[in-house]
Amino acid sequence: MTSNNPQAPPAGQAGHADAPDLRLFVFALFFIFGGITSLNDVVIPKLKGLFTLKYGEVMLVQSAFFAAYFIISLPAAAVVRRLGYMRTAAIGLVLMTMGCLLFVPASSSGVFATFLAALFVLAAGITVVQVVANPLISLLGPPATAHSRLTFAQAFNSLGTTIFPYVGSILILGSISKIDPSSLAPAALESFRVQETHIIVLTYLGLAAALVVVAAVVWLRRNRLKEVRDEDRSILGHPFALLHQMRFGLGALCIFLYVGAEVSIGSVIVNYLMQSNVWGVGAEEAGKHVPFYWGGAMVGRFIGAYLLRVVSPGKVLAGAAGAVLALLFVSSHSTGSLAGWTLLSVGLFNSIMFPTIFSLACEGLGPRAAEGSGIICMAIVGGAIVPLVTGKMADWNGLQIALAVPAICYAGILTYGLYARRPLSASRR
DSSP states (O other): OOOSSTTSOSTTOBOSTTHHHHHHHHHHHHHHHHHHHHTHHHHHHHHHHHTTOOHHHHTHHHHHHHHHHHHHHHHHHHHHHHHOHHHHHHHHHHHHHHHHHTHHHHHHHTOHHHHHHHHHHHHHHHHHHHHHHHHHHHHSSOGGGHHHHHHHHHHHHHHHHHHHHHHHHHHTGGGOOSSOGGGSOHHHHHHHHHHHTHHHHHHHHHHHHHHHHHHHHHHHTTTSSOBOOOOOOSSSOOGGGGGGSHHHHHHHHHHHHHHHHHHHHHHHHHHHHHSTTTTOOOHHHHHTTHHHHHHHHHHHHHHHHHHHHHSOHHHHHHHHHHHHHHHHHHHHTOOHHHHHHHHHTHHHHHTTHHHHHHHHHHTTOGGGHHHHHHHHHHGGGHHHHHHHHHHHHHHHHOHHHHTHHHHHHHHHHHHHHHHHTSOHHHHTO
């Protein structure tokens, strides 16, 4: 959909005059929120040991984090419709800064629930930024290459998820104490937890300082993007009406499944590799291998950005989901090096899933792109629910059996890929 005025895009859409410059800005946003999200994978084993939690309990880290997507996504889309993409991005970055700063009182309290509260606020800011970033990169260029462009942008997300866990493993997991928290008296335990979480605080304070700078830069550039405000005066618009479109509705469901599966696997990798029947290594060494999972996604997205230009996105999605199912089967039915590396290899095939599902679902939404992004980002709540189920399964039957939970999610994604391989007009009939 285009506007009769070449200088003004449709309501809620962005102009292309500054597209190359703005793409770099969006790539930076993907890098930032991807990296911060992936830090959960090294914070989880730290908090699990510190608070002597079971898998089902420590997965509340992901539940608190990804619940923000469900609660904040539609309000964020409404803010985009009113204030535009750049101003909304600045608001999101400020919220992220506040979340990082909340780790200070969380550490001082030595209470697990306060860490969950800090993670929720941090995730609220990331949600706002992601509601902005996904449709914006799709709009900054020709519709025909939107699948490829969003996949390329997501590669910068993977760059962040590759770098942050490695550094986080050194800073956070490398400082794990040899003291058994369960052997301490209550007063000593409280002091011990405050001391041991201090390094987490320093990590997030450094992120807060960087976010302040980025937010200031975005705010100073808030008028660089030409936008036309949505004339619909309702507060949230009518985003749920989009669910009546079969392709969009199934796409939103697949985002739920995909994020839930990806987060579940990322959350258990450290503990999975530490098992005596897999690699039997320490927490820091296992944590240093998490970047192979996310780094595989980065490599796959650069490859996928080209592949999606020459192969049907639906076929690429189905093929990737089938490959993940095979890897999960091998990992769960093997031991040693093979079990570890097949699980880490899942990241390579995860690479194109989120951007491909997103662009397939939102194809043709035009001026309703922000509303569609709000619904899609709500579906990211899968990262709050599926890991809990995976964690409970791990407590009952072990981590390798628990891989069946994300496997079911990937089976659903494979089905959607086969459905969406048809042209948009055919899939809506």
